[in-house]
Amino acid sequence: MDTAGMRSQTVVVERTEQDGTDTGTLPGIADPTSVAPRDARQLSRQFFRRLTELEEGTHEYQYARNTLIEMNMSLVRFAAGRFRGRGDDMEDIVQTGMIGLIKAIDRFELSREVEFTSFALPYIVGEIKRFFRDTTWA
Structure with missing residues (x-):
């Protein structure tokens, strides 16, 4: 089994307002710990960009921050x-x-x-x- 190939496949889940987890422009990542370092680098930029726009303490801010922690x-x-x-x-x-x-x-x-x-x-x-x-x- 090719584990390196499996790690590089990131599962991105679109979040909607219907399930109460709207993250604006952020992609929902099913398992942030399985994101390959190369992909994490690119996704981290997106999350940091959005983190600067969000107010600290909100659900979206916590989602972005926690995802960054797990991805890295x-x-x-x-x-x-x-x-x-x-x-x-x-x-x-x-x-x-x-x-x-x-x-x-x-x-x-x-x-x-x-x-x-x-x-x-x-x-x-x-x-x-x-x-x-x-x-x-x-």
Whole structure:
């Protein structure tokens, strides 16, 4: 079975006002965690563009933000993989990296004309390093 081919196939579901989940111009993504990194890069631009237009705290804003988090989880796993040999539980490292991802999503601006992955990776790695500093240097 070709898993790489399966990952690159993104299932996009159109949301309608009838089911109460209207997201305007945003595509509905059935399983954001299965989006391939190349597709996530392109979709992230759409979601960030819409995120700047939405009011914080609304359902649409939460949908866009949560989808961005789920689509970019592979970036966190990639960054966490660099710290695999440290002896800590990998799940703890990934969870800490997710905090960095969330901070990066909240602070990212499309006007900077920088790829989100380039912007987010230092936040993710920095959060992981902070975790090691706080837990190993007593």
